[in-house]
Amino acid sequence: MISGPANDRVFRSVLEVQLDDHHGGRYCEGTRNNGSKYYCGDIRLGPVKLRKKLLLSGILEEYDRIGMLTSAQCLTGWWNATARCWRYPPQYGLQLDISGNPIVGYQALSVGLFVDRFGSERGRFLAPADTPYSQHLLPPLNLDTPTTGTVYPHSYHVYRVVNSFVVLSGPIAPWFGQPDQGVQYASDMTMSDLILAGYINPRTSPMSVVLEREIQVQILKR
Template structure:
């Protein structure tokens, strides 16, 4: 008999326009995970993260081990380290005692972060980030990825940091540190202000869409354990088929504060269950 994981998600009024159907795929697994709901607050202002506010922890040369391009919009002039000023149109992190707990380097110094999370590159070249196994899903204690089929209903909003050739999205407005992405994804494009990252997109589901859903593995020094959705094909394909429709990010800023932030993972009875008590049959 297959072991089932439990997913409870809250604040559906704004994250989802209708009910969500859940199905569990044929896979082994036991959640063994408890991800408790936090209360999130969004500060609509430019802010620094705690790694930049605590530069004293590093050597006298804070930027040692980085590739400085002299572009002050990036930390240490290195685009891999993300923007100096964080974007203000999406939740970056949960809020603890009134202060953002986003730590873009996971407490490391910039050069240490790059050494830990980028591939080796020969002299004169820059290494780029490497990503986790199992498509970035967190594993249970048996080492199996935790994921299950889920049907997104029309009206659901999802978002993505990346281009249309990708296959992963998340509940729109999920805090950035729960996505376990590198700080480079927060960069804004030339001529754009810091409000919205240049590769951040919001999509509305127009037709029922079956995805694989599960908790995000901790990576890049980030806590993870937000929720990610893996599509069966690319964003581009579903846009052409009319299943997804891109919506203007600036029109949804007010929505992002209250959506996507309340998905939680708990072991409970070992079954797949909605917060309203609905439960699947085996």
């Protein structure tokens, strides 16, 4: 894999195309003032400008962070002001059966499969590569790109499975105003540990055009 600070900058420039979907007026009532780079000036609603080229094109193209609601309505429903954290659905966000039990099972991820993730490599949740952001069970805040360390746009990472390993797999429940309905993989190891143990390889690199084609082949085989 090609890596290094210079190549990271190339990767960012290859991905970057900016979409300004910022609302004003009544849509922004009840929000914070964290700066103009954030939607309605509120960091919790993520960045105003979303990169949506190549790898991120289909993932962010249809994403609508607040839908027909106002920002205040969204934050009232999903943000716990007392605990200062997001409200997530029960049972790790999995859909429930008629008895209230999570729909989940063990699945071995096969060698060659591409998976992706928005967030740091300290996390344990993945999804099939090219899953729309609306099906990741994530708030808009997770689209913010950290300003420190070696990072990629919106902290988006793609991995290729190089040694099969078992995850808990199940359908995602609707949340954060999104239809969800995506598939979630939960590992008992963090991404960093999976990389060190030789189960996955990071594939986010300047060779993103080639990677995109590889992922598209995977999608066609589904």
